[in-house]
Amino acid sequence: MVVMKENNLLSSLSQMGVGLGAKNQAFELLKGLEFPTRKTEDWRYTSVKKILKKKYVQFNEAEKVGLSNEIVPSLDAYNVVLVNGVYSKELSDLNFPDEIVLDTFPKALEEHVSLIHSTFNGIAKNNEEVFTALNTSYFHEGVFIHIPKKVKLEKSIHVIHVNTKCNVVSNVRLLIVADEFSEVGVVQSFASVNAMECLTNSVTEVFVKENAKVVIDKVQSEEPKNNLICTVQVNQKANSTFKINTATVSGDFVRNGVNIEVDGENCTSEMNGLYMQKGIQHVDNHTKIGHLKPNCTSFELYKGVLSDKSTGVFNGKVIVAVDAQKIEAYQQNKNILLSREATMNAKPELEIFADDVKCSHGTTTGQFDDEAIFYLQTRGISKESAKKLLIEAFADEVIDKVDSEELRIWIKEKLD
Amino acid sequence: MLKVKNLHASVGDKEILKGLNIEVKAGEVHAVMGPNGSGKSTLSAVLAGRDEYEVTAGEVDYLGKELLELNPEERSWEGVFLAFQYPVEIPGVSNINFLKTAINERRKYFEQDPIAAKDFLKMVKEKSALVELSDKLKNRSVNVGFSGGEKKRNEIFQMAMLEPKLSILDETDSGLDIDALRIVAHGVNTLKSKDNATIVITHYQRLLDYIIPDFVHVLYDGRIIKTGGKELALELEEKGYDWLTKEEA
Numbered sequence: 091m092v093v094m095k096e097n098n099l100l101s102s103l104s105q106m107g108v109g110l111g112a113k114n115q116a117f118e119l120l121k122g123l124e125f126p127t128r129k130t131e132d133w134r135y136t137s138v139k140k141i142l143k144k145k146y147v148q149f150n151e152a153e154k155v156g157l158s159n160e161i162v163p164s165l166d167a168y169n170v171v172l173v174n175g176v177y178s179k180e181l182s183d184l185n186f187p188d189e190i191v192l193d194t195f196p197k198a199l200e201e202h203v204s205l206i207h208s209t210f211n212g213i214a215k216n217n218e219e220v221f222t223a224l225n226t227s228y229f230h231e232g233v234f235i236h237i238p239k240k241v242k243l244e245k246s247i248h249v250i251h252v253n254t255k256c257n258v259v260s261n262v263r264l265l266i267v268a269d270e271f272s273e274v275g276v277v278q279s280f281a282s283v284n285a286m287e288c289l290t291n292s293v294t295e296v297f298v299k300e301n302a303k304v305v306i307d308k309v310q311s312e313e314p315k316n317n318l319i320c321t322v323q324v325n326q327k328a329n330s331t332f333k334i335n336t337a338t339v340s341g342d343f344v345r346n347g348v349n350i351e352v353d354g355e356n357c358t359s360e361m362n363g364l365y366m367q368k369g370i371q372h373v374d375n376h377t378k379i380g381h382l383k384p385n386c387t388s389f390e391l392y393k394g395v396l397s398d399k400s401t402g403v404f405n406g407k408v409i410v411a412v413d414a415q416k417i418e419a420y421q422q423n424k425n426i427l428l429s430r431e432a433t434m435n436a437k438p439e440l441e442i443f444a445d446d447v448k449c450s451h452g453t454t455t456g457q458f459d460d461e462a463i464f465y466l467q468t469r470g471i472s473k474e475s476a477k478k479l480l481i482e483a484f485a486d487e488v489i490d491k492v493d494s495e496e497l498r499i500w501i502k503e504k505l506d
Numbered sequence: 507m508l509k510v511k512n513l514h515a516s517v518g519d520k521e522i523l524k525g526l527n528i529e530v531k532a533g534e535v536h537a538v539m540g541p542n543g544s545g546k547s548t549l550s551a552v553l554a555g556r557d558e559y560e561v562t563a564g565e566v567d568y569l570g571k572e573l574l575e576l577n578p579e580e581r582s583w584e585g586v587f588l589a590f591q592y593p594v595e596i597p598g599v600s601n602i603n604f605l606k607t608a609i610n611e612r613r614k615y616f617e618q619d620p621i622a623a624k625d626f627l628k629m630v631k632e633k634s635a636l637v638e639l640s641d642k643l644k645n646r647s648v649n650v651g652f653s654g655g656e657k658k659r660n661e662i663f664q665m666a667m668l669e670p671k672l673s674i675l676d677e678t679d680s681g682l683d684i685d686a687l688r689i690v691a692h693g694v695n696t697l698k699s700k701d702n703a704t705i706v707i708t709h710y711q712r713l714l715d716y717i718i719p720d721f722v723h724v725l726y727d728g729r730i731i732k733t734g735g736k737e738l739a740l741e742l743e744e745k746g747y748d749w750l751t752k753e754e755a
């Protein structure tokens with residue numbers, strides 16, 4: 091059996107907080123796993139070497155910090171704030187509608203133990219994903235959201251992760267359970283204030299029960315020197331709707347995993363992403379949708395604008411099981427490289443085992459359209475503004491997938 | 507207004523303009539005709555500032571300025587307009603918004619405040635009526651999903667909005683039906699004044715029935731080989747270019 095090699099990341103971590111059997115199991119599992127190398131298929135273009143080599147500090151008390159709209163979008167939402175991975179009572183809203191559960195992890199366990207036991211870690215892929223196993227083993231705080239049957243939450247819940255110190259490591263966990271016929275929107279923001287060399291390893295499990303609807307907007311605006319790994323694991327039951335939008339505005343190293351199991355008929359699933367890396371930043375979006383039952387539709391649109399020497403990876407896997415007939419699955423990935431030194435690796439992967447399906451996928455990576463720029467210039471739009479207009483036009487198609495106008499505006503402003 | 511002297515331009519090793527001369531005065535309409543591939547669009551692109559074409563010799567004086575020293579947007583601000591032979595489609599950029607940006611960038615260049623929303627809308631209404639451009643087209647992405655004729659009409663709409671001094675219309679008539687041709691010509695004629703000038707590139711004499719030129723030039727193999735009055739267009743229609751190009755050879 092392989093035994094996990096020690097590294098600086100591992101030796102920076104210690105188990106604390108939440109007492110859950112799942113943690114110990116994951117910890118045992120972790121010992122037998124290995125961190126990915128360039129030879130690991132799913133990590134071919136994304137090296138974690140740099141991340142493992144760093145020394146980190148784990149926090150257990152929340153710092154004070156001022157959060158302006160510049161740092162995280164100020165939304166009309168119920169805010170839950172974690173600073174350096176630790177829940178901040180001071181910054182969070184304390185009044186929520188009575189009918190929902192919105193609680194931090196250690197506390198949620200006291201009151202909702204059976205619901206948590208029947209869901210928590212139920213779909214996380216600890217045995218396949220080392221960073222998920224790491225999160226399960228070491229997470230010490232997180233957020234539990236339970237939307238009971240038929241409850242439709244009008245305002246979104248905004249979970250804000252903010253780093254305020256250098257070299258912070260945090261394993262944050264989110265559990266969202268949306269019961270039958272319920273509806274909820276969750277915004278998850280990742281930001282930092284004067285922080286460098288941090289690593290945030292976030293795992294979110296989402297249970298979308300029959301006829302429920304869950305929308306997640308992930309906004310990643312970490313300062314340039316920070317690292318972020320975000321894994322979202324979703325299980326959809328019949329007649330449900332799930333949509334996730336990921337906007338990556340900045341971040342030295344960002345890896346997003348979205349994994350949806352569509353385990354019921356007549357579901358709609360949607361994954362959209364926009365990434366705009368600069369400098370030597372790296373972004374990797376790995377998505378996977380498994381259609382296990384017939385009569386479902388999934389849409390996927392990821393768009394990237396890469397400048398300087400930045401690198402991007404897109405890998406979109408669509409799996410249609412043998413009996414999952416009448417599936418429609420659409421996937422697109424489009425990229426603009428603003429410099430000759432920027433690179434993009436895009437790969438769609440279709441594994442279709444049913445015969446009556448409609449699937450399409452496409453990926454394009456290109457430079458600016460010089461003809462379009464010249465055309466705009468001849469109308470009196472400077473080259474600079476012409477480029478801006480074209481980037482905005484390119485990004486708008488995917489920004490428009492975000493339902494909240496205030497969030498759309500916020501993302502657009504970050505484009506400049 | 508415009509004096510082009512001994513203009514040479516190439517793409518890579520290929521010389522396309524080979525010593526071209528033309529002079530255009532304010533108030534005049536010049537027609538440029540010539541066989542396919544003779545360099546008409548290249549001339550218009552060079553005048554508009556496309557950097558794909560390298561000017562290897564010659565000079566262009568525009569209202570006392572070295573035109574070739576200016577970048578395309580500066581030429582536009584100074585009043586040069588090119589109606590493209592093949593207007594470019596720009597998905598996601600709205601026709602109206604981009605014109606507003608264009609007008610405001612020019613105003614900024616002349617140190618003027620941005621145009622008031624009300625004035626802009628009034629202008630859009632007036633100018634689009636001139637070329638009978640529907641509201642539907644005005645608000646769509648630039649040229650996306652426009653028919654060939656609609657694209658050409660959109661070019662003249664933009665010309666009307668930008669109020670240029672020197673307009674170069676590169677085959678704006680090709681692909682137009684008779685009604686559209688009349689509309690476009692009406693637009694151009696309405697915008698004509700003693701202070702501005704127009705260069706009309708065309709293959710067909712019929713356009714010149716509507717937009718009456720003061721001069722007709724024949725461009726062949728990168729040079730103007732003949733200049734005449736409007737009757738030259740009729741002669742070309744009848745005889746083709748052979749009699750001229752043979753002379754040239």
Ligand SMILES: Nc1ncnc2c1ncn2[C@@H]1O[C@H](COP(=O)(O)OP(=O)(O)OP(=O)(O)O)[C@@H](O)[C@H]1O
Pocket residue numbers: 517520522540541542543544545546547548549558591
């Ligand atoms: N970007 C380019 N690269 C290579 N060759 C070019 C380029 N642009 C123009 N040419 C060549 O230069 C010559 C002149 O082209 P141009 O488009 O100016 O002709 P034109 O007179 O406008 O023709 P038409 O009547 O067909 O519109 C042609 O032989 C063309 O193939």
Ligand SMILES: [Mg+2]
Pocket residue numbers: 546547548591676677
């Ligand atoms: Mg041409």
